[in-house]
Each structure stands twice: as structure tokens, then as C-alpha cells.
Amino acid sequence: MLDLIMLETHDSELRALLATEDGSEASAYVLLSAADIATDPWTGAARRRLVTRAVLPVPEEDRVSASPVHVTWSTRGFVRLLKRAERDDLIPAIVHTHPGSTAFFSDQDDRNERDLLRIVANRAGQGREFASIVLGGDGSAVCRIWQLPDEARECERVLVTGRHLAVHAGKTAAGVPDSLDRQARLFGPSFNPAIRALRVGIVGCGGTGSPTAMLLARLGIGHVLLVDDDVVEVSNLNRVHGARRSDAEAAVPKVDVLAREIEAAGLGVEVACFQGWVGDPRARDAMRSCDVIFGCTDDHDGRLFLNRFAYFYGIPVIDMGLRVLPATEGRPYEMGARVTVLAPGTTCLLCRGLIDPRIAAEEALRRTDPAEYDRRKAEAYVSGGGDPAPAVVTFTTETACMAVNEFLQAVTGFRGPGGMKEERRRRFETCEDRANTARPRPECEMCAGPGVWGFADVHPFLHRFG
Ligand SMILES: [Zn+2]
Numbered sequence: 525m526l527d528l529i530m531l532e533t534h535d536s537e538l539r540a541l542l543a544t545e546d547g548s549e550a551s552a553y554v555l556l557s558a559a560d561i562a563t564d565p566w567t568g569a570a571r572r573r574l575v576t577r578a579v580l581p582v583p584e585e586d587r588v589s590a591s592p593v594h595v596t597w598s599t600r601g602f603v604r605l606l607k608r609a610e611r612d613d614l615i616p617a618i619v620h621t622h623p624g625s626t627a628f629f630s631d632q633d634d635r636n637e638r639d640l641l642r643i644v645a646n647r648a649g650q651g652r653e654f655a656s657i658v659l660g661g662d663g664s665a666v667c668r669i670w671q672l673p674d675e676a677r678e679c680e681r682v683l684v685t686g687r688h689l690a691v692h693a694g695k696t697a698a699g700v701p702d703s704l705d706r707q708a709r710l711f712g713p714s715f716n717p718a719i720r721a722l723r724v725g726i727v728g729c730g731g732t733g734s735p736t737a738m739l740l741a742r743l744g745i746g747h748v749l750l751v752d753d754d755v756v757e758v759s760n761l762n763r764v765h766g767a768r769r770s771d772a773e774a775a776v777p778k779v780d781v782l783a784r785e786i787e788a789a790g791l792g793v794e795v796a797c798f799q800g801w802v803g804d805p806r807a808r809d810a811m812r813s814c815d816v817i818f819g820c821t822d823d824h825d826g827r828l829f830l831n832r833f834a835y836f837y838g839i840p841v842i843d844m845g846l847r848v849l850p851a852t853e854g855r856p857y858e859m860g861a862r863v864t865v866l867a868p869g870t871t872c873l874l875c876r877g878l879i880d881p882r883i884a885a886e887e888a889l890r891r892t893d894p895a896e897y898d899r900r901k902a903e904a905y906v907s908g909g910g911d912p913a914p915a916v917v918t919f920t921t922e923t924a925c926m927a928v929n930e931f932l933q934a935v936t937g938f939r940g941p942g943g944m945k946e947e948r949r950r951r952f953e954t955c956e957d958r959a960n961t962a963r964p965r966p967e968c969e970m971c972a973g974p975g976v977w978g979f980a981d982v983h984p985f986l987h988r989f990g
């Protein structure tokens with residue numbers, strides 16, 4: 525499979541750049557990076573994912589002519605684009621609009637792009653491919669990649685990701701089961717196919733992850749990835765949906781419990797599992813195959829990983845957290861949940877002060893060198909352990925509902941046109957909701973600017989992991 529992730533920041537930039545007053549077509553260039561995935565977790569097949577990296581305008585002097593049904597520009601700029609792409613090891617792409625229609629490749633586009641392929645072929649360098657993107661006047665998009673000697677391969681889907689989630693799936697649009705009729709009555713006929721087309725990762729399958737997984741399955745998500753290291757314990761039975769006493773007795777992995785429950789419901793959801801830590805190199809193919817990820821872990825090191833992943837790949841992470849504390853003398857209950865969206869253009873978890881790097885380092889040590897961790901713990905050099913945090917199923921489940929509703933907002937816009945809020949907080953003890961804004965720290969590599977947005981595959985992985 526071949527697909528394209530277009531960062532919403534780039535989609536907005538392109539649509540502003542290419543809007544014309546008289547409805548003429550217009551063009552621009554884009555540089556793409558790629559994710560080469562050896563094994564898709566649901567099909568087992570190899571796949572390739574393109575990710576938008578940067579938008580480049582066509583210089584005024586290169587524009588030749590344009591009308592509502594054509595646009596022509598000089599190929600000088602295309603040659604410069606090829607050089608730049610070669611230098612930066614990126615894939616060059618041309619973009620043009622079809623303002624009066626939905627996105628498709630016309631016969632004229634076929635002819636023009638074959639000419640461009642000849643330019644590519646006549647160059648000595650190593651650049652052997654280029655991509656073409658068409659943006660339709662109705663918000664749709666298509667993409668294909670041309671490779672020597674003469675082949676055009678069309679993306680099966682184009683995803684626009686950010687505060688909104690849009691999936692433009694061409695011929696491969698998935699079938700929709702009849703069980704989803706009642707929700708189409710609320711969100712309209714395009715909702716179920718859009719939901720069905722999405723591949724969603726759930727990192728952490730405990731108190732918040734288990735309801736998130738069950739809710740997404742009921743909503744009709746086509747492909748679900750479950751990631752969690754742990755097995756069910758008796759102390760989980762008060763909140764992990766689907767878990768039975770027999771699972772705790774047999775120490776069944778949480779991912780297997782949820783996979784079993786989702787499959788037993790017979791909703792046609794394809795489930796893939798990874799039992800392990802989210803940052804494990806063996807999880808990379810599965811993680812890079814997702815369109816959106818729910819962060820349901822209370823592991824600071826896992827959050828640190830997701831906090832990089834979202835920006836490098838343009839795969840949004842909807843992270844959730846819950847903190848409930850008992851009332852004590854002179855102090856009332858403190859019960860708060862939050863849902864935070866990580867995507868290019870939003871403020872990251874580190875800048876929000878939601879990850880404690882020291883705890884993350886201790887968690888990493890416990891994972892990679894348990895003996896050393898135990899030694900330091902005995903000498904009180906690490907803080908870990910302590911009493912388990914309180915947890916009650918209604919609040920863990922409500923936190924999951926907040927997160928999944930934020931996702932529905934991204935797909936449908938039922939709360940208005942702005943997409944997902946960067947962060948929402950709910951106080952259970954006072955029944956208050958508020959949106960929370962925070963500024964990036966100026967030195968932040970993830971969120972202060974477009975630095976690593978859409979880098980996709982780099983070495984080392986996420987500029988950090990070997
Ligand atoms: Zn065209």
C-alpha cells in the first residue's frame with residue numbers, strides 16, 4: 525500500500541497559497557519524506573508512506589499561464605526542485621489545484637507529468653522519482669508517484685492530519701457494516717466510511733486504554749492496534765474493560781484480553797497487538813502504520829517517545845491523563861482529567877510540563893537494567909514505587925470518552941470548525957471543563973517551529989533511538 529500524510533499545516537499553507545480570485549488553477553512545489561514499513565501489522569505486507577515536509581511556492585517569473593482548467597509553469601523551477609530534493613534526500617512533488625471539481629488526475633495531467641518524468645530520466649543524479657498532488661475545490665486530494673521508466677502509482681489514501689482528521693480514500697474505500705446505521709443518522713452518510721478507513725493505535729490498555737479500545741471498536745474503526753506490556757492483575761479488575769478474574773489468575777496480557785473482546789463482538793474490526801513497550805524497535809512498523817494514536821499510558825518514558833513520534837511522522841497523538849486524590853482533613857477531593865493533542869502546530873507535553881524527565885529516565889532504567897534499578901532503589905537514589913495511585917472505573921472511562929469525543933470532533937467538526945482543542949481539562953469534583961493553552965518553549969525541537977515536522981524516517985530513529 526502507498527499513502528500520503530499531508531500535515532494540516534501544509535494543507536492550509538497550500539490552499540492559501542493556491543487560492544485564486546478568478547477560479548484559475550494554480551501550482552506549487554512540495555518536498556516529501558517517506559516511511560518505509562516492512563510489515564503492516566494488519567496485512568503483513570510491506571507499505572510505503574509519504575509525508576509532506578515543506579511547501580515551496582512557484583516563483584512569479586516561472587508562471588506561464590492559468591485558467592480554470594489549466595495551469596502552466598516553466599520547468600526551470602522543476603529542475604531546481606529536483607536538485608534541492610536530491611541534496612536533502614527528499615522526494616520532489618508538484619501540486620496543482622482543480623478549483624471547480626473534486627481532485628482527480630486529468631488526461632492533461634498525464635501528458636504533463638510524462639514530460640516531467642522525461643526531465644527526471646535525462647538527469648544523471650540519483651533522483652529517480654517525483655510525486656504529483658492534486659487538490660480539489662471541495663477539499664479533496666489525490667497523490668501519485670512517478671517512477672522511471674514509466675510508472676505512475678496512485679496513493680490509495682491521502683490523510684490530512686492535525687487538529688482535523690480527513691481521509692480521502694479512493695477506490696479502496698472500505699465496506700461499512702449495517703451495525704453502524706444509527707451513528708450515520710447523527711453524523712451523515714460520509715461518517716461511517718471515514719471512520720472505517722482509519723487505522724488507530726492505542727498505547728496502554730489499562731484503565732483509560734481499555735474503554736478507548738472498546739469505544740473505537742463500537743464506532744466501527746476498521747483497524748485497531750493495541751500496545752501494552754502488562755498482564756492483567758487482580759487489582760486491574762475494577763477498571764479494565766473486558767478483563768475477567770480468570771485472566772488475572774492466568775496472567776493474560778492486556779492486549780490479548782482486549783483483542784479477544786473486540787473479536788468476540790463481531791464488528792468486523794481488524795485487531796493487531798504488540799505486547800511490549802511502545803518504544804521497542806519491533807513496534808516501529810506497527811506504530812508507523814497508524815493514522816492516529818491514543819496515548820493511554822501513565823508511563824513518562826512512553827509519553828516521551830510519543831511526544832517525538834507525533835511531530836516526526838505527522839501522526840497525531842491524543843494523549844490522556846487522570847489524577848484523582850482522596851479528600852483529607854482540610855482538603856477536598858482533587859479529581860482531574862486531561863486530553864492533550866500532539867500534532868505539528870500544537871504545544872508538546874514537555875512544554876506543558878506533563879512529562880517528568882527524571883521519572884522517564886528511571887522508567888527507562890527499570891526497563892533496560894532492572895538489577896541496577898533495584899540497587900538504586902534500595903539506596904533511595906530513584907523515587908519509583910510507593911503506593912499505587914487511586915483509580916475508579918467511572919473516571920478512567922469518562923477520560924476515555926473525553927478523548928474519543930475529541931477524535932470525533934477532529935473527524936466531524938460537531939463542536940465547530942476549529943478541530944480538536946489542544947488541551948481539555950475536566951474537574952470531576954466540581955463538574956468544570958476548560959480548554960487549556962500553553963506556549964512552546966522557544967528552544968523546543970518538537971513544537972516551537974516546523975523543525976522536525978514530517979521528517980518521517982531518519983537515522984537514528986526520531987533522532988534519538990538507534
Ligand atoms: Zn490537473
Ligand SMILES: [Zn+2]
Pocket residue numbers: 871872873874875876964965968969970971972
Ligand atoms: Zn515543546
